[in-house]
Amino acid sequence: MPRPETRPNPADTTQLQRSPVSLRRVLALFAPYRPQVGTVVALIVVSSVVALATPFLVRTVIDDAIPQQDVALLAWCVAAMVAVAATTALLGVVQTWLSTTVGQRVMHGLRTAVFSHLQRQSLGFFTRTRGGEVQSRLTNDIGSMQSVVTTTATSLASNATTVAGTAVAMAALSWRLSLLSLVVLPPAVWLTRKVALMRREVTAQRQARMADMQTQVEEGLSISGVQLGKTLGTGPAQSARFAATSQELVGLEVRSQLAGRWRMASMSIVFAGIPALIYLFAGLPATSGGMTIGTLVAFTALQGTLFRPLMGLLDVGGQLITSMALFSRVFEYLDLPVDIDDPARPRTLGAASGEVRLEHVGFSYDGDRPALADVDLVVPAGSTLALVGETGSGKSTLASLVSRLNDVTTGRVTIDGVDVRDLTLAELAQVVGVVSQETYLLHTTVRENLRYARPDATDVEIEDAARRAQVHDVLVALPDGYDTMVGSRGHRFSGGEKQRLAIARTLLRDPRVLVLDEATSALDNETERAVQAALDEVAKGRTTITIAHRLSTVRDADSIAVLSHGRVVEQGTHDELVAAGGRYAALAGSPTGAAAVPA
Ligand SMILES: Nc1ncnc2c1ncn2[C@@H]1O[C@H](COP(=O)(O)OP(=O)(O)OP(=O)(O)O)[C@@H](O)[C@H]1O
């Protein structure tokens, strides 16, 4: 089996220091596969032991069969040699099949567990986590786990049994020569390992430098990079930096080539030197002890097979660290508490009318600076509340509390008198619909994108929703109509179209409470009218909380709440607020306030 060149990676070591993994927990993953794992270990042991027969067969051939011209014995020995080779090869195939199957099953379990666990995390987790990291852990870490883990485990098992078995067989063949091996092997192993480690070190440095050079080429010779360099006048500096990296590579390449050569050299010295020493020892009358030629040949062959497994065992430490670090990363995700979860004893709404109340609501993202403070609002069933206020005043935050994308820090949000935290997330999702500024469309057909909102919707229902959302005409005009693919490798919809698709989705779900975040981007008049008609349609008869960016929305709202620094500073209808001559009136009247109050 090829030994993977695993060097304990500093990142792996720090990962393990930060979140250590118990071996027991890793083993528990494999517990359901105990029979298979047991079989794999048995297969490894059996094939290592069977392989030991070969040197003894060689000895019999040389010492007995050939000198005595015993054809029958010779034939038996040769047949046995072939049988040994065939058996170990077959056992190896079965062992690989079993270990890969078990490994892949365990990985499958982990992958799905991590996926569903992460999906239950709140939005906060995804804003905190660096983009791409989640994906990398799920695909790369778990993906490489199987190979790393099975290689580590099987090479540990096979190397250990081979070393033990070979040592016993060597002692059985000749204890004198075994003593000699005990003296010469350790320094040989030490030397070879030293050279190998040195080579890995140089190789790692060389790879790092190559990566640097790659980055510099990408940065320095791309359109934007060249443009930046020219405008900042840093071209010559960049060239100098590139030259320095390239110069460094010259030295490293030479050292790397030499190290490779040294490795080969040390191996060949060891592989030629040890048998030579054995011959010397066996040939000297003082030490030979009357050894037969067959024993000598068999012993030399055996001790040659000892070297690689020994080196492999020395590598197991590094491999273990890599494997455990992989588990550590994955367990870290699995151990994350789910902060927004179903209640232990959920209540249900029954035939809800959809009155939304916020009672003394406070919220903070970081547990320190409040994003909302002491918000009291009542949105009677079927009415519309418009939220206005300058950027950063907490409008989106407030809206996120109703659908539990965030949970209140203090106070409570209720629907028909029931705290939203007492409802199951599934029921809440049924009752509260959200149309956000950013509409996310999946890479599938338009139809499936709409059906995502309600998997049992019929085609007729889907088209009806699209019609009411003013997007049906757009969709039938597409090359494949409702079956057009959407997304990066499909049709791209404009902002206004996307919004209407989102509205169609919401119409399919038919929620009693609606949270709307109107798009800020300006739309042309016609699109604007279509979107407005769609919004009016979707809001009809529902309790609606709108983050308003259009004057018409604000005017028509049953009530307007003006937010400032996370507090509701005014509330009333448009006419009331204008008449009151407060902040809303000032904002609506002054040109500088136009951004805070929709125009
Ligand atoms: N994920 C987050 N983590 C930390 N702070 C946040 C987060 N999201 C928003 N904030 C902060 O909370 C405050 C309220 O933000 P919010 O998005 O609710 O404002 P907004 O009224 O919707 O603004 P806009 O009109 O620009 O959309 C801001 O100070 C913002 O910086």
Ligand SMILES: [Mg+2]
């Ligand atoms: Mg916002």
